[in-house]
Amino acid sequence: MSEKATVSITVNGKVHEEEVEPRLLLVHFLREHLGLTGTHVGCDTSQCGACTVHIDGASAKSCTVFAAQADGSEVTTIEGVGSQDNLHPMQEGFWEEHGLQCGYCTPGMIMSAINLLNENPKPTEKEIREGIAGNLCRCTGYQHIVKAVQYAAEKGVVR
Amino acid sequence: MTAAERPILPKLVGERIKRREDPRLITGHATYVDDLKLPGLLHLAFKRSDSAHGVIKNIDTSAAEQMPGVELVMTGKQLAEILGPMPIGTPFPSPDHYAIATDRVRYVGEPVAVVVAADRYLARDAADAIEVDIEELPAVVDPEKAMQGEPAAVHEGFENNLAVPYVPGGTGVDPATMEVDNSALDKAFAEADVNISQRMTNQRLAPNAMEPRGVVAHWEPGKEQITIWSGTQNPHILKTMIAAQLGVGQHQVRAIAPEVGGGFGCKINIYGEEYTAAAISRKLGAPVKWIEDRSEAFMATTHGRDILAYVDLAAKRDGTVTALKLRLIADVGAYNMLLTAAVPTLTMLMLNGTYDIPVVRAELTEVFTNKTPTDAYRGAGRPEATYFVERAFDMLAHELGMDPADVRRKNFIKKDAFPYTTQMGAIYDSGDYETALDRALQNAGWEQLKQERDQARAEGRIVGLGLAYYVEVCGLGPSASLPTGGWEHAGVTIERDGRITATTGSSPHGQGNETTFAQMLAEQFGVAFDDVTILHGDTGVVKQGIGTFGSRSQAVGGTVLMNAGEKVKKKMAKFAAAMLDANEDDLVFENGMISVKGSPGSGKTFAEVASFAYVPVPLPPGVEPGLSDEAFWEPENNTYPFGCHIVMMEIDRETGEPRLTKVVAVDDAGTIINPMIVDGQIHGGLAQGIGQAMIEEVVYDEDGQLVTGSFMDYAIPRADDLPWFEMDNTVTTTPVNPMGAKGVGEAGTLGSTPAVVNAAVDALSPFGVKHVDMMLRPEKLWRLMQGGGA
Incomplete structure (x- = not known):
């Protein structure tokens, strides 16, 4: 293809220097180059939000960002949010409140929901619904996701 | 730890x-x-084809083939040399359907060639470099015109595009001969006080699982076996079909459904892309992967619904419905897939709804068009039936000035009438429709809501209330009703x-079967939830199976799991009895122990009994070593869960935008x-x-172009x-299985759809609106408020 570009991207606290095609999407950089497959692809028009990650602390749809654009950035993916032994309160909320079924939208949904609470730590139900409206879920009807976010809000999400 | 010290396990x-x-x-x-x-x-x-209908004149793959990293390019004709037409699961005559089109294309998105390359981006580039010359034919888009043979034939040999020409059912139809006697039907309509007549559509939908389809196929040369990973609801059916299509034995195929999104x-359907991946992996002796884009999914994954009905209902002035007649026309798209032709027959089956209607008749025709093929979509035939029946009942209520709840109550099949054989031939297992109706009305505050609606109307707001009642057929089912087989399989091993x-x-x-099934088994054996593991989705691990669809997991899969568990439990009791010098019938399994009834302190732990069962010295007489067994089970009948959904809607007078302000659901899944x-x-x-x-x-234009091809549209x-x-x-158990569980996976889609439309029509009734077809596009509602048609 075309000439390669060198990028240096910090993902979940670890610096990665890679040669990439300029057109390589950040989501494919994460999934294919780094093997971080928790970030999913659910559409090709930036509607579904399954690929949501944090770039420099704010949520972004990683299918809409070239890896080259993230050069020099700090990226957090679902793998960097919490672990099995040390779940993030938002992950805990999704588990406690049955905020997921098939789980495919879940990583992106959790990343968006964390971003929402970072901006608005005590959102109303309406604000939660609006805050996650950029993430599509086909399984849950969203009600248990709203409860999951409320659970995390009550616990207090401090980043 | 002694038995007395063991914690008492919670109920699960x-x-x-x-x-x-x-x-x-x-x-x-x-x-x-x-x-x-x-x-x-x-x-x-x-x-994929950009044309809805046309003859493939030429495919130029030379540019694609020359790209570095491209391993192989195959057209449909080339692939057809190693892969025959795809099998389907219904008995109706069906045109040949190749995984990749060979000579004609019949819908936008139909594959015309496949590229194999070292990387995903490159494969896409190469596919885009293929030039296809198609001589356009007129696109067949309108099913009612298609039935007249206009404007073209989708398939040769299927006159007037009839996929299923004519299937009558219900009152006056002899199921053996299909002879039709109209006397009861004609009499009911002639003697009716009120006739309701309405053409209704149940539009085409895109299922849109958040994970698009995907497949990895790996043929291992020398071993002569293939492993196929696919996002499928039924790996055992996939295994069977892949073996048949590759012409290999089923022992040579392992199908794995990993996490499925x-x-x-x-x-459910087994797709051309899966067969193609398997055939190409075998041809190249290399593993291959295909992952669907969302835009591809809109074109190439089966659609749902798309059936229209001419509904006629006859009733007495007191609201008693005396006859229901539906002329059903299903637009099945370009080809028959696995269950395509069967889905509308489920609509027919469920046309009695929850009502004791003495005369019910349906006549079904399925029509080919130049659209993506349809197949099952959540509810698969039953939401369509519910929608038509519940809209008709609401129209009757409106016509008579009756409360919609009262019209339903008047016609309900009574609680003591079960098992109830409907005019359509379904045998409803159990039901208590009034209790769930009363609960829904009470939870919603129905009388209060009516006052709020009337008050809002007096203020000039556009507010409506909608109620719908449903019954669905679940727990599929006896093998006679399922071409895949209607049983399920389970195995239980004490490690x-x-x-x-x-x-x-x-x-x-x-x-969530890993959880619910573990709850059941843990309780059956009296062990901790965490001590039970459920494995699924891998035909190399799970010996046999059918799959997850038709709300059958709990009713069928759950039952057979209990049966397998019971076999193992009986055997385990024999070992424990030998160890405890007790009678096996006197044993209780609780808190991780097996002990003699009345003396819990004397028992053995599960680990102790298991250890003995695998090194049994001495082996109790008449018992084989080990603790593992399996079961097959098939229900004698389907299950029929039911429920009531109530919604309130407000429509913006200025923009026509509808908004739901209340949703109340009372469901009975046993x-x-x-x-x-x-x-x-x-x-x-x-x-x-x-x-x-x-x-x-899903919208197609007059040329058969898919207008709604992404989440933007x-x-x-x-x-x-x-x-x-x-x-x-509410809980009304079924006698069909010992647990009394009916199934719940699809229930939510049944009542909600007609309830919403009933609310919209109620809201618009001051404008003289009696019916509006879905979807409730704001512009459509706005026009109705301006006195124009929809």
Whole structure:
């Protein structure tokens, strides 16, 4: 293809220097180059939000960002949010409140929901619904996701 | 630890147990098909038709073939040399359907060539470099014109595009001869006080599981075996079909459904891309992967619904319905897929609804058009039936000036009438329709809501109330009703350390069977929830199975799991009896111990009994070593869960935008294992049912071009489109299985859709509106308020 570009991207606290095609999407950089497959692809028009990650602390749809654009950035993916032994309160909320079924939208949904609470730590139900409206879920009807976010809000999400 | 010190285990069945599946899913460690990597993995991309209908004149693959990294390019004709036409699961005559079109294309998105390349981006580039010359034919888009043979024939040999020419059913139809006697029908309509007559559509939908389809196929030369990973609802059916298509034995195929990101019916069918991947892997002796783009999914994954009905209802002035007649026309798209032709027959089957209607007649025709083929979509035939019946009942209520709840109550099949054989031939297992209706009315505050609506109207606002009642056919089913076989399989093993491992053929894709099935088994054996593991989705591990669809996992898969467990439990009792020098009938299994009734301190732990069973010295007489068994089970009948959904809607007078202000659901799925999971299933169904009513519609233009080809043009509900769902349930158990569970996966989609449309029509009734077809596009509602047609 075309000439390669060198990028240096910090993902979940670890610096990665890679040669990439300029057109390589950040989501494919994460999934294919780094093997971080928790970030999913659910559409090709930036509607579904399954690929949501944090770039420099704010949520972004990683299918809409070239890896080259993230050069020099700090990226957090679902793998960097919490672990099995040390779940993030938002992950805990999704588990406690049955905020997921098939789980495919879940990583992106959790990343968006964390971003929402970072901006608005005590959102109303309406604000939660609006805050996650950029993430599509086909399984849950969203009600248990709203409860999951409320659970995390009550616990207090401090980043 | 002695028995007395062992903790008393909590009750599990019927409890809100957190899901076993979730830790891997919420941390990003689950493995979906696209997460798989194999050494030497090649990637497939399909070149798809831009034309709805045409003759393939030429395909120029030279540019693609010359790209570095491209391993192989195949047209449909080339692939047909190693892959025959695809099998289907219904008995109707069907045109040949190749995985890749050979001479004609029949819908936008039909594959015309496939590329194999070293990397995904390259495969896409190469597919885009293929030039296809198609001589356009007129696109067949309108099913009612198609039935007249206009404007063209989709398939040779299928006159007037009739996929299923004419199937009558119900009152006056002899099921053996299909002879039709209209006398009862004619009499009922002639003597009716009120006739309701309405053409209604149930529009085409795109299922849109959030994980698009995907497949990895790996033929291992020398071993002569293939492993196929696919986002499928039914790996055992996939295995069977792949073996048949490759012409190999079933022992040479292992099918694995890894984590599957939703199905909703569209991942039942076995698709051309799966066969293609398998055939190419075998040809190249290398593993290949294909992952669907969302834009491809809109074109190439089966659609749902798309059936229209001419509905006629006859009634007495007091609201008693005396006859119902439906002329059904299903637009099945370009080809028959696995269950395509069967879905509308489920609509026919359920046309009695929850009502004791003495005369019910349906006549079904299925029509080919130049659109994506249809197949199962959540509810598969039953939401369509419910919609037509419940709209007709609401129109009757409106005509008579009766409360919609009263019209339904008047015609309900009474609680003591079960089992009840409908005019359509279904045998409803059990039901208590009035109790669930009363509960829904009470929870909604129906009388209060009516006052609020009237008050709002007096203020000039556009507000409506909608109620719908449903019954659906679930727990599919006896093998006579399912071409795949209607049974399910399970295996239960007590491991040597006393823990339990079970296998189930009900391979889930979000339903949480790893949790609910573990709840059931743990309670059956009296062990801790954490000591039970459920395995599924791998035909190399799970010996046999059918799959997850038709709300059958709990009713069929759950029952057979209990049966397998019972066999093992009986054998385990023999070992324990020998160890305890007791009678096996006197033993109790509780708190991880097997002990003699009345003396819990004297028992043996599971680990002790298991250890003995695998090194049995001395072997008790008449017993084989080991603790493992399996079971098959097939129900004698389907199950028939039911429920009532109520919604309130306000429509913006200026913009026509509808907004739901209340959703109340009372569902009866029989016995419930995990109420949290059941709520989640119904929530999701409600959202999809509401989505159909309000915002979802697959649209083709007159040239057969797919207008709604992405999430930019096809809406599915977002979090802020939906109000809070007020949930409740009643429990009417089924006699069909020992647990009394009926199934719940599809229920939410049934009542919600007609309830929403009933609310919209109620809201618009001051404008003289008696019916509006879905979806409830604001512009359409606005025009109706301006006195124009929809």
